[in-house]
Amino acid sequence: MTRRQAFASNWQGRTALIALAIYCVYAAMQLDISWARIAVGLGEGARFLGRMWPPNFERWDTLVEGLVESLQIAVLASALGIVISLPLSLLAARNLSPWWISGPARAFIALCRSLHYVIVAILFVKAVGFGALAGVAALTVASMGFIAKLFAEAIEEISMKQVEAVRATGAGRLAVLLYGVLPQVASRFVGFCIYQLDSNLRNSTLVGIVGAGGIGGTLFAAFKRFDYDFVAAILLSIIAMIFLAEVISARIRKALQ
């Protein structure tokens, strides 16, 4: 009889870990990553940081303009995304719509979610030209993919008893939605919307990299001109804005509960 070990060796796990380590070395070789390159890069990094300091806030008017445009893109994209997501999620909820409506609606939502918003922004820049409109459109698509999914999941979790009760009084379709469905999900919807506004604000500082408006364009231009002190100023203000937005949304969330 063999003695039972308190801590049995996990051979399967160890083999998997070794395989992962071998893969990492192989992938690093494939990507042409070597210590020599990293060493050179670290020296460059020190110079780079040196040029970033001190941050240059001289062109603050350009900076504020970009930040305000990012804010506008975020507000509009969230508003549009929420307005479109409401009916879309009702269509996609499997307990309210028949399968031949919910199936295509779910596929559409998945499609909106699967492409990165920056790629969507590129396509919209081609379609509607450079500027904030492309950013608003791209982030609207991204918001639809995200909140419509969460909305639909929330709707699928409601209790059907109340819906049936409202239906039993002879209420119409709209009344069933307004008094049977919406009260059960409203508070969660508000939470999702605040979250989406938050993440749209983060993302709207980026879509400018592909020409879709906002502070990202200013940031990319400063990078290309090697204005690294201005880059530092932009990065600091983006972080400050996002941090502020996070604090405000946390407060709103607390007040709502």
Added chain:
Amino acid sequence: MSAALEREWSRFTPRQRIGRWFLWLGLVAACVWAVRSIEIIPEFLADAPEQMADLLVRMWPPDLGHYRGGVHDALIETLHIATLGTVLSFTMAVPLALLAARNVCRAPPLNALANLLLVASRSVNSLVWALLFVAVFGPGALAGVLAIAFRSVGFVGKLLAEAIEETPRGPMEAMDAVGAPWGHRMLKGLWPQVQPAFWGVALFRWDINVRESAVLGLVGAGGIGVALDDAINFFHWDRVATILLAILVVVLVAEVVVTRLRKRLI
């Protein structure tokens, strides 16, 4: 009696009603302000459907022959970037998570420092990290790997620290009582408890990183984004369509793989 009957019941107090009214007013005002002052060129808006149709016509049919020549290698590179970046982020995130967890590291200044680093990593987007690393290490996959790793550290570290803080103290105390050294306490007391959370976070982040690494090439950080950027700059829209399809397929496959692995591991 009759007073009680005639009392009008309402859902909100007057103060709440005024508060809600102001909230709605603020929301509508924000939207109106954004619509009125945002710079939108009407000609571009009027032109949009035509341009969109033109784009789709040029994309169809996708140049699938381009896949072998220019897309496949870039796609594999993207997957390498995502995986290596995730592994690297974990090697940085685990020590930070241990420092940030208040039940493992009992020095509040160290907790605060670790949390600060995690927040800093989270608040810079991966594309911006990529811009920084391209400036430091030059264009290429190395910048992409580092960008993915540095962006993931904050996310992974935060979730791991939360998982560590939620573990019951019993096993750790038992290891302590038998005089086990620090390494054994971590490995046999803490690790088995956070293992499911660890794999869950790893898979979740890998899935996100596959999506994110597809765009890093737009700023020169390697992967399929470089191929996409080239195709767009040359107006090869049929190739763009191929690349977009390839990205779509990879993202979907990654999602399926993650779901399968999660079922097996957790």
